[in-house]
Amino acid sequence: MSKRILAAACAAATALALSACSSPTQSGSGSDAAKDGTLAVMASFYPLKYLTEKVGGEHVSVTSLTPDGAEPHDLELSPKMVDALSSSDAVVYLAGFQSAVDEAIEQQGPKTVIDVSSAAQLIDAGADANHPAEEEEGEEAQSGHDHEGHEGHDHEGHDHAGHDHDMTADPHFWLDPIRMAQAATLVGDKLAEADSAHADEYKANAQALAQEMNALGDTLVEKTSSCSVTTFVTAHTAFGYLADRAHLTQVGISGLDPDSSPSQARLAEIAQIAKDQGVTTIFTEALIDPKVAQTLADDLGIETAVLDPIESQTDASKDYAATMNDNINALTKALNCQ
Known part of the structure; x- marks a missing residue:
């Protein structure tokens, strides 16, 4: 019995040694x-x-x-x-x-x-890009913000989940x-x-x-080259580079950080822009609660549609190129492009 136990122990030790040598980085x-x-x-x-x-x-x-x-x-x-x-x-x-x-x-x-x-x-983010006319949490928070020309501002005291989300670009x-x-x-x-x-x-x-x-960039420019409306309203200002490429104007409900909350004054400003520019659609996103955008659209009597910032893949059946083509089609419809 003792010989069998000894043999089994030796075999186990040998196997363990071989295993350790064969896969050092598992x-x-x-x-x-x-x-x-x-x-x-x-x-x-x-x-x-x-x-x-x-x-x-x-x-x-x-x-x-x-x-x-x-x-x-x-x-x-x-x-x-x-x-x-x-x-x-x-x-x-x-x-x-x-x-x-x-x-x-x-x-x-x-x-x-x-x-x-x-x-x-x-491109530099510019003034108010992170939190355009953001809803402040009391006078103490308000005193820590300068919303006039504060490119790359230090956002002390308004830090989401312990992280400073302000982006200088x-x-x-x-x-x-x-x-x-x-x-x-x-x-x-x-x-x-x-x-x-x-x-x-x-x-x-x-x-x-x-x-x-x-x-794909050429397609974006060509399909938006003759739009009767050239301003579009988005859930957050993720589409600045797209707007620049297509010579369109983006108006974001929230800033570069989608967690920022717009003030009532900001919403009123967006509503006036939408009326003045003939905006027919407020764009929402899959990863952002559409409540604010939907309420704004309802108040204006216009539609909502999805414009995907492609920050994450939300539909496994569509890759980046397919989603960008969906975005281009959504824009051309909302902006009445010929």
Whole structure:
């Protein structure tokens, strides 16, 4: 009996040793990808995941730090996701957009860090972009805000869930397909540096995607070039780059941060703009409570429709390109484009 017990113990010890040697990095999201030879890449939110998957093709396995259907502005990372960054081969992100991601990258130091902000050519947020005429919480909060010319203002005392959401630049570059094309080229170049064996494929994929994005940008401009209405009202001011590209005017109920709450004065101002500009539609979003937009539309006797900021993928059957085409169609209908 003792010999059998001894033999079994030895076998178990041998198996355990072999197991430990064969899989030293099972705790990170990139371990499975590493075993099949692909790059384990983490993207901070959906548009960058889309870019990375398209550019990387079969040579990458991409995980989004922001879950599908979640609001990326308020992202909190679990300890597991933070740890996974250290074992990933690369991370693709937009510096300054998600503070939790910025901090995790600084702590974990992934092998390759791809920041698309330079390619995106972000525009300064400008005065009141974060919280246009926001509803204040008492005189103490009001005294801490200067809503006249406070670009990049310090928003002390008005911090959502412990995080300062004020942005000195508008992060929503992905709503301009031309900027998406520029970001695709950058991602292709950086992946080629990280994985030289497949450099030509990454660059070819990036070139093809850039062409597709440029064509989508041309479609946006062409379809909105002859609209009888050139102003559109949105749930939050996510569509500045799209508006600039199409030579339209965006009016946001809330600012760059969708959590900001408009004042009654702001709503009255928007209502007057809508009447003056012949606005027929107030645009809502899937990830924002439509109550305020719906009430405003009801008061004005006009319709509501959805304009997707594509900050997160809310419909698995539609990718970035399909959703942008839906946005273009929604705009052309609401703005009475010929």
